[in-house]
Amino acid sequence: MEPAPGSAGSAGSGNGRWAATACVVTGASRGFGRSLARLLAPRLGPGSVLVLLARSAEPLMELAAELRGGGGTGLRVLCVAADLGSEEGLRRATAALREVLPAEPFGRLILVNNAGSLGDISKSFLDLTDPDEINTYFAFNVTSALCLTSTALQAFGKRPGCSRTVVNISSLCALKPFKSWALYCSGKASRDMMFQVLALEEPDVRVLNYAPGPLDTDMQLLARTETGDLEMRQYFQSLQEGRKLIDCTVSAQKLVKLLEEDTFQSGAHLDFYDV
Template structure:
């Protein structure tokens, strides 16, 4: 029986690496919840890959994901909560309402809605929820107020969900620092700890997304 993998932010970075690794096994069916597909993903067979075009910052996500009922039967489901945005990197006094709404919609609200939907409609399936967390969920980083707070929120949300639904599995996994567009954005930003992140790149201490994807999948499958 195929395994179903629902991945947010699957078009680049770690999300794209998850897809590429999973596509090596024909028993996997990946549902990408993203705003676009990359060139490699366009080549994948419909029998193993489905693109669900959703902007996680917008409303009505719960209505848009009803298509999952047509795509999933009794298979084991793995929801990989990967999508998140770190911008704006700025002091709290410089945040505006648009920044706040956008970041929290992607990093928090969308995760809650997808998790809720899966528990409502696929409670009889074997469900595994994998939150791609961050060290920022555990320590404050100046100018990262929205990112740190949203990462801490979802970590606790999954911890609570685990107490409510003990028959399902919930993971909070910190993948460490990776060589992704997010790290590039961090290095180009102005905040007190930026030199530390620049040094990670110079010193070759950034993991490859594929390496991290393999490690995480070996843990949760």
């Protein structure tokens, strides 16, 4: 049975912060993941741990130092520098979760699957003939999200009175095809469906597919400069020129609000513009 709306947020510490929480954010070194980690950290109450995962060690450590020093909360912040697209990196990440998540009496688990890539958007569908390129893309964008999520849920386990929430950072591309974006669109669609299955199989896990909107990030810069299809490239350019790109912190604030209110239907796809 699905928890009553607000049940996860009710495990607060009475001062606006959540009770002891194990929070995991992938792709945390930059962009949306970095902004989200900054917003989540002050909400994590005593005994919480924030696990930051990304490829690049240096920006991760810089972010961790910033978050540890914020407000004297005593928050534990752990960095795991790992390439989730490689078997070795994924093993390192899952091993870290197996070590951290069962170790403390956390009242809540929040896992945000944010890490992702565009792939080679200069190519059309008919250019995608190299199986190594395609398999590498899906290893990072789909396989790692599945393995990390299943590992985290197993390691945390079912604990009486505790809540578990899994967020997939989705996209309009999960629902709508974009020319030159065959890999990205199919990867996002795969992830949405994968997490809908999780919501059905594990009704006590809260699952959300959140599309953050067209963010002002390095990924959007690639979109408007490297997209092979001219019409699509001009569309992305128009978003930037028309000041229609969304600041990462603004979108992350909406996600945090969704997590705090906890009234979404488990497995739902919610867009920035829907909430």
